Structure formats: structure tokens, C-alpha cells
Amino acid sequence: MLAKKIRELEELREQARRLVEAAGLDPWPVIFGIVDHDQLNEYSAYDGFPERFPHWSFGMSYDYFRKRSAYSGWWTYELVLNTNPAIAYLRESNTPIENKGVMIHVYAHVDFFKNNYWFSKTPKDMIKVMHTHAERVEEYMERYGVEKVESFIDKALSLQYEIDQYAPFMKRTTKAGEEERLQEPARIPVKRDYMDRFINPPRWLEERRAKLQAAQERARLRDETELLKPDKDLLGFLAKYGRLENWQRDILAMIREESYYFVPQIQTKIMNEGWAMFWQSKLMTEFAQPHEFIDHADMMSKVLAGGALNPYALGKLMWEDIKERWDKGRFGREWELCKDPEKKRRWDTKANLGTEKIFEVRRTYNDVMFLSEFFTPELFERLKLFAYEYIPETGAYHITSRDYEDVKKKLLLLHTNLGRPLIKVATGNYGNRGELLLLHFYNGVGLHLDEAKEVLKNIYAMWGRPVNLKTIIRRKVKDPDPTRNRIHPEHPMTSVYEEQGVLLRYDGENFRELALSAHEVKDIRLDEDYSTVPKEWIG
Amino acid sequence: MAKRILKDLERFKRIVRGEIRKNLQELIETGSIVGQKGGDIVKVPIKAIRIPQFRYDPHEQGGIGVGAGEIGEPIQFDPSQDGSGQAGYGPGPHFREVEIEVRELAEILGEELELPRIQPKGHRHVLSGDEEYEDVATVGPQALLLKRRAFRKGLLRQLLMSPPLAPHETVVVTPIKEDMRYLYGQPSEKPEANCVIIFMRDASGSMSGEKTEIIRQENWWIDLWLRTNYANVERVYILHDYEAQEVSEEDFYSLSTGGGTRISSAYELCNRVIDRRYSPEHWNIYAFHFSDGENWMGDTENACVPLLRDHLLPKVNLFCYGQVTLGRRSPGLHLVKLKERIEDDRLVTSIISDREDILRSIKDFLGKGR
Numbered sequence: 001m002l003a004k005k006i007r008e009l010e011e012l013r014e015q016a017r018r019l020v021e022a023a024g025l026d027p028w029p030v031i032f033g034i035v036d037h038d039q040l041n042e043y044s045a046y047d048g049f050p051e052r053f054p055h056w057s058f059g060m061s062y063d064y065f066r067k068r069s070a071y072s073g074w075w076t077y078e079l080v081l082n083t084n085p086a087i088a089y090l091r092e093s094n095t096p097i098e099n100k101g102v103m104i105h106v107y108a109h110v111d112f113f114k115n116n117y118w119f120s121k122t123p124k125d126m127i128k129v130m131h132t133h134a135e136r137v138e139e140y141m142e143r144y145g146v147e148k149v150e151s152f153i154d155k156a157l158s159l160q161y162e163i164d165q166y167a168p169f170m171k172r173t174t175k176a177g178e179e180e181r182l183q184e185p186a187r188i189p190v191k192r193d194y195m196d197r198f199i200n201p202p203r204w205l206e207e208r209r210a211k212l213q214a215a216q217e218r219a220r221l222r223d224e225t226e227l228l229k230p231d232k233d234l235l236g237f238l239a240k241y242g243r244l245e246n247w248q249r250d251i252l253a254m255i256r257e258e259s260y261y262f263v264p265q266i267q268t269k270i271m272n273e274g275w276a277m278f279w280q281s282k283l284m285t286e287f288a289q290p291h292e293f294i295d296h297a298d299m300m301s302k303v304l305a306g307g308a309l310n311p312y313a314l315g316k317l318m319w320e321d322i323k324e325r326w327d328k329g330r331f332g333r334e335w336e337l338c339k340d341p342e343k344k345r346r347w348d349t350k351a352n353l354g355t356e357k358i359f360e361v362r363r364t365y366n367d368v369m370f371l372s373e374f375f376t377p378e379l380f381e382r383l384k385l386f387a388y389e390y391i392p393e394t395g396a397y398h399i400t401s402r403d404y405e406d407v408k409k410k411l412l413l414l415h416t417n418l419g420r421p422l423i424k425v426a427t428g429n430y431g432n433r434g435e436l437l438l439l440h441f442y443n444g445v446g447l448h449l450d451e452a453k454e455v456l457k458n459i460y461a462m463w464g465r466p467v468n469l470k471t472i473i474r475r476k477v478k479d480p481d482p483t484r485n486r487i488h489p490e491h492p493m494t495s496v497y498e499e500q501g502v503l504l505r506y507d508g509e510n511f512r513e514l515a516l517s518a519h520e521v522k523d524i525r526l527d528e529d530y531s532t533v534p535k536e537w538i539g
Numbered sequence: 540m541a542k543r544i545l546k547d548l549e550r551f552k553r554i555v556r557g558e559i560r561k562n563l564q565e566l567i568e569t570g571s572i573v574g575q576k577g578g579d580i581v582k583v584p585i586k587a588i589r590i591p592q593f594r595y596d597p598h599e600q601g602g603i604g605v606g607a608g609e610i611g612e613p614i615q616f617d618p619s620q621d622g623s624g625q626a627g628y629g630p631g632p633h634f635r636e637v638e639i640e641v642r643e644l645a646e647i648l649g650e651e652l653e654l655p656r657i658q659p660k661g662h663r664h665v666l667s668g669d670e671e672y673e674d675v676a677t678v679g680p681q682a683l684l685l686k687r688r689a690f691r692k693g694l695l696r697q698l699l700m701s702p703p704l705a706p707h708e709t710v711v712v713t714p715i716k717e718d719m720r721y722l723y724g725q726p727s728e729k730p731e732a733n734c735v736i737i738f739m740r741d742a743s744g745s746m747s748g749e750k751t752e753i754i755r756q757e758n759w760w761i762d763l764w765l766r767t768n769y770a771n772v773e774r775v776y777i778l779h780d781y782e783a784q785e786v787s788e789e790d791f792y793s794l795s796t797g798g799g800t801r802i803s804s805a806y807e808l809c810n811r812v813i814d815r816r817y818s819p820e821h822w823n824i825y826a827f828h829f830s831d832g833e834n835w836m837g838d839t840e841n842a843c844v845p846l847l848r849d850h851l852l853p854k855v856n857l858f859c860y861g862q863v864t865l866g867r868r869s870p871g872l873h874l875v876k877l878k879e880r881i882e883d884d885r886l887v888t889s890i891i892s893d894r895e896d897i898l899r900s901i902k903d904f905l906g907k908g909r
Contacts, residue, residue, distance in 0.1 A: 042542075042544045045544060045547075046544070051543060052543070054543060054546060054547060054550075055547060056547055056550040056551040056554055057547075057551070057588075057590065058544060058547040059544065059546075059547030059548035059549065059550055059551030059552070060551045060588060060637070062544050062547065062548050062551075063548055063551060063552070063637075063638075064638065067580065067638055067640075071579065071580060134543065146550075150550070154590060157590045158590050158591050158592050159592075160592075161592065162593070291695065294691055294694055294695050294698070295691070298687075298691055309603070309604070309605055383605065384605055384606060384607070385603055385604070385605050386603065386604055386605075386606075386608065386610075387601060387602070387603055388601055388602055388603070388604055388614055389601040390597070390598040390599070390601065392598070394613065396613040396614070397601075397602075397613065397614045398611060398612065398613050398614065399604070399608045399609065399610050399611065399612050399613075399614060400601070400610065401610065402610065407603055410601060410602060410603045411603055413600070414602070414603075419595075420592075420593060420594065420595070421593050421594065421595055423593050440593075445595045445596070445599045445600050446595070446596045446599045447593060447594070447595065447596060448593075448594045448595060448596045448597070449596070451591045451592065451593075451594055452591075452593055454591035455591050455592060455593055458591070474599070490609075490611050491610070491611030492611065492613075530600075530601070531601070532601060534610075537611075
């Protein structure tokens with residue numbers, strides 16, 4: 001019985017593999033595991049892994065998935081690991097048609113993992129890594145006590161995304177080479193030797209040499225926590241310089257390593273899910289038997305529910321749109337300049353470049369690039385999207401705009417820097433007192449201050465000295481004019497706000513807020529604005 | 540060795556339990572759980588389970604939505620609360636509140652108040668239990684119709700029987716009798732204890748507002764405890780002023796009248812309801828009465844006391860009277876008079892002068908284990 005089932009599944013897998021390869025996808029081998037409900041919930045809680053380090057938050061996820069499947073019949077649709085060979089799970093009670101769908105879906109994900117640039121630096125044996133992390137944390141718990149270790153992990157997790165997601169892609173010059181280069185001041189190149197004495201006079205060279213040496217001396221004396229430029233990798237900084245025990249350092253390093261593994265998945269959520277849905281939908285229409293087609297359509301409709309706010313649906317729609325546009329030649333200068341909507345609607349040059357284009361996009365893009373380039377006004381018009389903002393005066397969220405630019409702006413905000421505020425560590429020797437200084441690069445959207453304070457407390461526990469955060473908050477300067485509301489009752493009125501720089505300091509016992517002048521926060525004010533509140537609502 | 544995930548779950552549950560126990564008083568006072576409708580699961584906001592991170596202020600961040608609506612129109616949801624489940628980007632779901640099974644919550648309440656387990660009265664008479672739905676049939680009652688499946692069958696049938704469709708052509712599916720699918724279940728017989736809760740409340744003008752709210756809170760928790768102790772619970776709501784009448788749950792907490800107060804009218808009706816519908820042989824009967832203690836002159840001594848002593852108390856597991864005074868000393872003497880004249884384990888009284896007393900009052904009522 002079991003052998004028969006496995007044979008059937010193996011046959012299905014072969015078919016699926018042949019289909020995706022014929023379509024041009026290029027996945028790693030995939031090992032499919034067959035699991036029951038409870039195992040599926042367990043793996044879902046562990047983000048797909050068979051093991052993770054012990055922590056109650058996985059228990060919370062597990063509890064959540066269990067209740068979801070018990071009370072609402074909802075189950076994890078597909079679970080696949082970015083490893084080579086990839087590992088994916090099939091639910092024991094899946095129907096054959098569900099299995100077909102899931103297999104194609106999984107192969108498309110694995111194709112994406114293998115070929116998308118943003119996944120190129122993740123380790124491909126993450127199961128082993130997670131296993132050793134689990135064992136190490138367990139060992140620490142045995143040695144130092146469960147409570148102590150778990151409460152430190154709580155703190156560490158509050159910084160889990162304070163890493164530099166672009167760091168794995170940077171080529172750094174070696175320090176040794178840099179120093180060597182700095183021994184001798186650069187000379188201005190000369191064409192004829194006799195000119196050298198005049199263009200690079202010895203005295204000038206001598207001066208520059210002395211300056212260089214002084215700078216090197218300063219650099220040597222400089223506390224190494226005084227960074228030359230702000231660094232986004234706060235987690236790495238604390239692991240290196242924090243006042244921590246070795247086991248604590250190790251835990252920070254583990255969490256950081258896991259974050260670097262997860263970040264590409266967050267960065268490409270829309271693309272990756274969309275890619276899988278796109279191929280599943282396309283290939284299933286060829287793959288499914290006629291009588292299975294309706295079940296397939298039914299399954300798709302469940303996963304795609306929620307419209308443009310669902311990354312599966314938005315991604316699929318965008319891939320389809322790109323394919324169609326490049327098939328019909330709807331790109332390039334002529335297309336951009338065409339202002340006639342009727343002509344645009346009928347536009348078809350039979351360019352037939354769609355397939356080529358989507359494979360090119362899947363190779364190098366991430367969600368932010370994907371959205372900024374392919375979330376077009378034409379696509380936007382089909383989606384009935386709006387932007388909303390919170391208006392404190394009414395205590396409610398209001399629709400503020402149905403404008404393409406506004407909606408796109410908000411959409412990008414959700415995905416830029418993983419949808420999180422940009423925080424960097426500036427120095428570990430602020431005010432020459434060994435204090436930590438963090439900078440919040442403000443783009444017009446303020447921090448959740450209460451939560452930020454909790455994070456600062458956690459950082460203090462690792463740094464051991466006062467922690468400072470430079471940020472900007474919004475300060476009300478003028479109430480709305482009540483008479484104007486009578487003229488425009490159709491929209492809410494809101495106060496006039498002003499930006500105010502603040503240095504938030506936690507010294508282990510108390511918080512202190514110090515007002516900063518506009519000049520003092522010039523370095524952290526980004527030239528960005530995400531507000532969509534119409535001007536006529538203000539004041 | 541136990542599975543890792545089970546250990547994680549165990550520690551998570553311990554944290555939740557600890558937090559709920561620590562904040563039970565606050566949870567009850569703010570009434571943040573009460574009012575969630577039906578189901579086996581309630582949502583409990585718990586701060587400790589949220590790992591703080593640098594995030595945008597959800598109010599300043601705004602967002603995007605989909606659907607109809609004019610610019611300027613308020614939208615009907617609070618995105619900052621929409622945090623359970625898929626929202627947020629990152630591995631794993633993100634939480635702001637914990638879903639907890641009602642049974643678990645009742646257990647915590649029981650532990651915290653040291654409530655004894657209820658010993659149900661002897662129940663020779665038993666009732667058939669749940670139906671377990673485990674199959675699909677082609678005939679069945681309307682209530683068990685699987686609509687989605689029926690439409691799917693209909694669509695399949697129509698596609699197979701009609702000429703091929705052009706792309707983008709719309710199909711209107713009309714399921715016929717053969718397409719219908721129903722859940723099918725076998726009723727399983729098992730013995731169960733039945734329980735009826737009779738809630739009574741004085742609806743005269745002086746009882747409105749905060750007092751009613753307190754009663755609602757308290758009743759929710761009482762109901763929670765009883766329904767986890769009995770498999771089958773029915774509820775009766777009686778409002779009274781000078782006269783009493785049976786009302787729906789909704790009306791029970793919202794109606795108020797201007798008349799005087801004659802408590803015995805409610806006790807009489809309560810007695811009649813028991814006699815007609817809930818024979819004490821088969822039912823565990825709980826009666827809860829709340830008022831501010833004011834009563835028609837002589838009614839307590841001459842009507843209520845005999846009714847309770849001779850008719851009600853012999854039939855019920857518990858008769859609880861809560862006097863909701865809200866701050867000031869109540870001029871009402873109902874409670875004092877009852878206590879003076881009746882000595883019976885089944886009669887429990889409690890004074891509730893503000894929300895902080897709810898927890899204690901629940902313990903007064905349910906602490907007997909009856």
C-alpha cells in the first residue's frame with residue numbers, strides 16, 4: 001500500500017520535474033517528505049526546518065499553526081527549504097491534484113533560490129547549521145540554566161534584523177593593502193621626469209607624509225568602536241564589542257547567521273511567491289486532467305484570496321503582466337511616450353520577448369526593484385488600490401489617495417529595508433564616555449517609540465554602558481482651524497506638525513530625551529517623504 | 540527525549556499562563572476578553588509575548604488597502620491590530636495577542652481563584668452527545684450543505700455537458716439536486732451532565748450604565764467556568780422591575796426600565812421556568828441575581844424569603860445574589876435581610892462596589908464547588 005503510494009508520488013514528481021524543465025526552469029534536485037498534519041505544523045513553526053534552537057517563540061508559532069488547522073481547516077500550503085538538494089513537504093492527506101500543484105510550485109521556488117542573485121550568498125546546508133545551533137543552545141542551557149539563556153535569546157531576537165543585508169555582496173579591500181598604500185602619499189602623475197620636482201615638490205610631499213603619519217597615529221590610538229562611518233550591522237557590532245560572556249556572543253552570532261539566511265526570502269517575497277504561483281497556474285492547465293481542473297482552480301482561488309495585498313496574488317499578476325508586455329512589445333521609448341490610451345490598449349508588436357524577459361528579471365531583481373520598475377500605472381488601474389493614513393484628530397484611518405504615485409510610494413515603504421526603519425550604529429565611544437550612539441535615518445515616518453525604548457533596554461544589557469538613539473519625532477504646532485471643517489465636511493482636518501530632533505538616552509535606569517536643533521539632525525534626515533495626507537486637510 | 544517543539548510549546552504555555560494569572564485582575568477589569576462572540580477560542584492581549592523591535596509607528600506609517608471608498612472616508616479596520624497571522628514580512632507569524640482555548644482560560648481562572656471542581660449532581664438521565672462529522676453524503680439537512688463543494692460539482696457537470704467555452708466567457712452555475720453534498724455524521728451516545736444558568740437582573744433606572752457593565756463582565760466569567768464544567772449548558776435571562784420577563788441575552792444587558800422594583804417577581808418567574816423546563820432531577824441549576832439591593836417595602840421578607848426557602852433553594856445547585864452598589868453604600872437592604880433570615884449553603888451573597896471586586900465576587904460565588 002505504502003510502496004504503491006510512494007511509486008505514484010515518484011511518478012508525479014518525475015512528471016512535474018519534466019514539465020518545469022521543459023518550461024525552462026532550472027531547479028536543484030528536490031527531496032519531498034511526506035508528513036502528517038502535526039509534523040507539518042511543527043515544521044511550519046520552525047520555518048521549514050526539522051530543528052531550531054530551543055525557544056518559546058517557536059512553541060508560540062506551533063500553537064498558532066495547530067489552532068489554525070484545528071479550528072479553521074487552514075493548513076500550510078507549501079513548505080520548501082533553500083538548500084541543495086532542496087527539501088519540501090507534502091501533506092499526507094493531499095489529493096493527487098494538490099500534490100501536483102504543490103510540486104510544481106515547489107520546483108519554481110527552488111528554481112528561484114538557485115538562480116536569483118539575492119540568494120547567491122546563503123549557505124546551502126542550512127539544515128546542518130540549524131542543527132548545530134540547536135545543540136549549542138541546548139548545551140548552554142544545561143550549563144547556565146534555561147531561564148538565563150532563554151531570556152538572553154529574547155533580547156537577541158529583538159535585534160534579529162539589525163544586520164546589513166547588503167554586506168554579503170560587498171567586496172572589501174583588505175586592511176593590510178590599505179595600510180601599505182597609505183605609507184606613501186599619492187603623487188600627481190607627470191609626463192616628463194624633470195617636471196616631477198615642480199609638480200610634486202619634496203617639501204609638499206614631506207608635509208603630506210607627516211599628515212599621513214599623524215592620521216595613522218590617530219587611527220592607531222582610536223578606540224576601534226569609533227567607526228569611521230555608521231554601520232548597519234548592529235548585531236555584528238554588539239557581538240564583537242559588547243560586554244558579553246562568550247556564550248552570549250555565540251548566541252548573537254548564531255541569530256545573526258540565521259537572519260542572513262532568512263533575509264533574501266523577505267527581500268523577494270512578492271517575486272518568489274508570484275513566480276511559484278505563475279508557473280503552477282500556467283503548467284497545471286497543461287498538466288491537470290480535465291476532471292481535475294476545477295479542483296485546481298478552486299485551490300488557486302483559496303491561495304490567491306485577498307487581491308493585491310496578498311503577495312502570492314500581486315506577484316503572480318505582475319509576472320503575468322511582464323510576460324504579456326514583453327510578448328506584445330509594450331516597452332521602450334515609443335511605448336513610454338505614447339499618450340493615446342486606445343492605441344496602448346491595442347498595442348502588439350508581436351515581439352515575443354516575454355519568456356526571455358521574465359527569466360532575466362528573476363535572475364537579478366528583488367522586491368523593491370521589481371515593484372519600482374514593474375508596478376506600472378496600467379497595472380495599478382486594474383487593482384482598485386488606495387493609500388490610507390491615520391488622522392489623530394478623528395482617531396481613525398482615512399482613505400487619502402487613489403493616485404498611482406501615492407500608492408506606489410506606500411507599497412515601496414512596506415518593502416524598503418525589509419519594511420523597517422533604518423538604524424545604524426555610529427560609534428561605541430559617544431562623547432568619549434564609551435556610550436553607544438545609534439542613528440535612525442528618518443524618512444518622514446517616525447519610530448514606534450515605546451517599542452524602541454524596550455529595544456534600547458535590551459541593547460543596554462549587551463553594551464553595559466548608556467545607549468543613545470538619535471531620531472526625529474513629529475511635534476504638533478497648530479490645531480486645525482475649526483471653521484474650515486464647516487466648509488469641507490467631506491474630509492477630516494488635521495493639525496500642523498513639525499519635525500523635532502531628539503536624542504533618546506537610556507542609562508540603565510532612566511530614559512532622558514534631549515531636544516536637538518534642526519542642524520544637529522541634518523545627518524539623519526533623508527530626503528524622502530511617504531505621507532499621502534492631502535495638503536488641504538492640514539491646518 | 541521529548542520532541543523539541545513540545546518543550547518550546549510547554550515553555551510558551553507557561554509564559555502565557557503566568558502572564559494571564561498575573562494580569563487576571565486587569566483582564567477582568569478592562570473587559571478586553573468579554574464580548575468576543577462564541578467559538579472555542581478567545582484572544583488575549585499579552586505584552587510579554589511580543590519581542591520588541593525597531594518598527595515604524597503604525598499611525599505614522601499608513602498603508603494601502605483595496606476596494607471601494609471615497610477619499611476622506613474613514614476605513615473600518617485598524618491595521619495596527621491586524622497583527623495575528625500573515626501580516627508582517629519575515630519568517631513565522633507575528634503576534635500581538637494569543638489565541639487561547641476557552642478551556643485553558645477557564646483552567647487558569649480556576650487555578651488562580653482556587654475554585655474547586657464542580658461535583659455535578661447525580662444524573663441517571665443522560666443525553667445523546669455530539670455528532671461526529673466524518674463523511675460526505677448526497678442527501679442531508681440543509682444546515683449541513685457543503686455549498687462550495689456543491690457549486691464545484693455543478694460547475695464540473697455544466698462544463699462537461701455544454702459545448703466548449705470561449706476564454707473569458709462567464710459560466711453561471713446552478714447546482715441541481717445531484718450536485719448537493721452534505722456532511723454526514725453518526726450521533727454518538729454518551730452520558731452528559733446538563734446545566735442551566737438563570738441570570739436575573741434588576742432593570743430599573745438605577746441599574747444602568749456601569750453597573751450593568753460590571754454584571755456583564757462577571758456573568759461572562761461565571762459562564763466560562765460553568766460551561767467548561769458541563770458538557771451541555773443552557774441559559775435563561777430574566778429582567779425585572781415591578782414585574783419580570785424572560786428576554787434574550789442582548790436585551791438582558793441593554794434594556795432598562797423606569798418602574799419600581801419587586802424582586803420576588805423575578806424569583807417567581809425563575810421558579811416557574813425551572814418547574815416547566817428544567818426538572819432538577821436532570822439539570823444542574825444555577826441562579827444568579829443582581830440588583831442594587833433596593834426592593835419594594837416588605838417584598839424581601841414576605842415574598843422573596845419564603846420563595847427561596849421553600850421553592851428555589853431545594854431545586855438549585857446554587858443561588859447567588861450579587862449586590863452591585865458602585866461606590867456608595869447602598870441603601871438597599873435585600874442582602875442583609877436575606878442573610879438574616881436564611882441559613883443555607885446553597886445561597887451565596889456578595890457585594891460588588893466596583894470593577895476590582897469582580898474577581899473576588901466570582902470566587903465568592905463559585906468557591907463552593909457546587
